Amino acid sequence: MTGPHTPAAMSGFAAPFANPAGSPIRELFPYLSQPGMISLAGGYPSPSLFDAEGLAQAAGRAMTGDAQALQYGATEGLPVLRTALAALMEARGVQASGEQMMVTTGSQQAFDLLVRVLIEPGDTVLVEVPAYPATLQALRLAQARIVPVPMDEYGLQTDALADLLHQLPATQRPKLLYTVPNFSNPRGTLLAAQRREALVQLACAHGFWVVEDDPYGELRFDTADGDAAAMPPTLRAVGDLLAASGTNPVVYLSSLSKTVAPALRIGWMLADSSLLRRCAIAKQTVDLCTSPLAQMVAARYLESGRYPATVQRARIEYQRRMQALVQGIATQLDGRVQCAAPAGGMFVWATFTPSIDPQALFDAAVSQQVLYVPGKAFYPDNAQLNTMRLSFAAPEVPQIEQAVQRLAAAVALAMR
Ligand SMILES: Cc1ncc(COP(=O)(O)O)c(C=O)c1O
Structure with missing residues (x-):
C-alpha cells in the first residue's frame, strides 16, 4: 500500500539532513x-x-566494589576518572582540577557538543585546512560558514590568520577556530611554539574560542639521537598564561582512542566553566552520560600505572x-x-x-x-x-x- 503517509512518501527532514553527505x-x-x-x-x-591484558585486569576491577560502573553516572563523568584525567593533563603541562574536566563519548562528541552550544546557521568558523573530515562534517550539518585557514609544514599559518581576521566584515566575526596542533590529521604537522602564542593572542584580541583537538600529542617520535623530542606548550597552557585574569579562550579536547583503545570511547574536554556547563546540558539530551562501565575501566587502567x-x-x-x-x-x-x-x-x-x-x-x-x-x-x-x-x-x-x-x-x- 502506498499513500501520502506511508514511509516511502515520508519526508520532512531538517534542512541539513535533506541531502546529507x-x-x-x-x-x-x-x-x-x-x-x-x-x-x-x-x-x-x-x-x-x-594492552588487552591490562585492560582485562582493569575491567575486572571496574566490576568489583560499589557497582558504580553498572549504574547511570553524572553527565560530566565519574569523579574517579576526571581526577585521573586531571593528572594526565598535569603531565601535559596543564593545571586543571577534575571539576574543570568533562568526560565525553570520544573526543568526537566533545566537538559535536561545542558546535551545538556555540554555532547557529551562518556563523563563521575558522578551520585549519586540510582538516579532519569529521570536523568539517559536524560544521556542515550545523550550517556553519566554514572559512579555511592555510597550513604549512609548521602547522596553521598565524600570519595568514591575522590577515584573514582583518579582512572579514564585522558581520562575519568568527565564533571559533578549530586546530589539531600536535601531529595534525591529515598533515602530521606540529604547530611551532611562536605560532601557538600568536594564535592565542589573536583569539583573545578578536574574541573567538580556539578548539585545540589533541588526540595525538603523546605519540611524539624520538629525535635522530634517540631523545624524546620536547613538545611545545599546549594552547590551553598558553591561554592560561596570556588570559591570566580573564577567560581562557582555549578549549582542550583529547582522547584515549589513539593511545589505549578507541572502543572505550573515552574522550574529554577542558574548558572555561561557562562553556563546560552548557556542554553538559547539551550532553544530557545526547546520552545522559558516557558509559560508566567504560569510564571505570579507563580509570582503573590509568591508576594501574600501565599507561606510560x-x-x-x-x-x-x-x-x-x-x-x-x-x-x-x-x-x-x-x-x-x-x-x-x-x-x-x-x-x-x-x-x-x-x-x-x-x-x-x-x-x-x-x-x-x-x-x-x-x-x-x-x-x-x-x-x-x-x-x-x-x-x-x-x-x-x-x-x-x-x-x-x-x-x-x-x-x-x-x-x-
Ligand atoms: C583529529 C581527531 N579528532 C578527533 C578524533 C576522534 O576521536 P575519538 O575516538 O576520541 O572520538 C579523531 C579520530 O580519528 C581525530 O583524528
Whole structure:
C-alpha cells in the first residue's frame, strides 16, 4: 500500500539532513573488505599495541566494589576518572582540577557538543585546512560558514590568520577556530611554539574560542639521537598564561582512542566553566552520560600505572612504521609522490605530481589492492587536489613495504 503517509512518501527532514553527505572516510569501508587489500586509509591504532591484558585486569576491577560502573553516572563523568584525567593533563603541562574536566563519548562528541552550544546557521568558523573530515562534517550539518585557514609544514599559518581576521566584515566575526596542533590529521604537522602564542593572542584580541583537538600529542617520535623530542606548550597552557585574569579562550579536547583503545570511547574536554556547563546540558539530551562501565575501566587502567609503558610502546612502533613508509616512498616512487616525515602521530601527507589524475590514481590503487584517503576529503569544498593521506599506524612494517610497492604500481598505471 502506498499513500501520502506511508514511509516511502515520508519526508520532512531538517534542512541539513535533506541531502546529507556521509563521512568520506567511512565511504571507503566497502573497499576494506576486498580480500588482500592493504589499508593505509583509516586512523586506526595498531591492534598489536592494545594492552588487552591490562585492560582485562582493569575491567575486572571496574566490576568489583560499589557497582558504580553498572549504574547511570553524572553527565560530566565519574569523579574517579576526571581526577585521573586531571593528572594526565598535569603531565601535559596543564593545571586543571577534575571539576574543570568533562568526560565525553570520544573526543568526537566533545566537538559535536561545542558546535551545538556555540554555532547557529551562518556563523563563521575558522578551520585549519586540510582538516579532519569529521570536523568539517559536524560544521556542515550545523550550517556553519566554514572559512579555511592555510597550513604549512609548521602547522596553521598565524600570519595568514591575522590577515584573514582583518579582512572579514564585522558581520562575519568568527565564533571559533578549530586546530589539531600536535601531529595534525591529515598533515602530521606540529604547530611551532611562536605560532601557538600568536594564535592565542589573536583569539583573545578578536574574541573567538580556539578548539585545540589533541588526540595525538603523546605519540611524539624520538629525535635522530634517540631523545624524546620536547613538545611545545599546549594552547590551553598558553591561554592560561596570556588570559591570566580573564577567560581562557582555549578549549582542550583529547582522547584515549589513539593511545589505549578507541572502543572505550573515552574522550574529554577542558574548558572555561561557562562553556563546560552548557556542554553538559547539551550532553544530557545526547546520552545522559558516557558509559560508566567504560569510564571505570579507563580509570582503573590509568591508576594501574600501565599507561606510560603502553604509550611508549606505541611511540616506538609507530616511528618504525612511519620510517618504513617515508623511506619506501622516497626510494620507490621516483619523486612522483613526495612527503615529509612527521615528528609524531599516525599520518603522512603526500603530494603527487600534477600529471597524475587523482581519480585515476585512486582507481589504480584499488586495483592494486592498496587504499589511502584522497586529499579532497580534507577540504571544505572537496577540492580535487593532488594529495593523499597515508596512515602508517595499523599495518605492520612488511605490509607497509608491500603497500608502497603497490602504490608504485598504481602510479605507473595512472601515468599512462
Ligand atoms: C583529529 C581527531 N579528532 C578527533 C578524533 C576522534 O576521536 P575519538 O575516538 O576520541 O572520538 C579523531 C579520530 O580519528 C581525530 O583524528
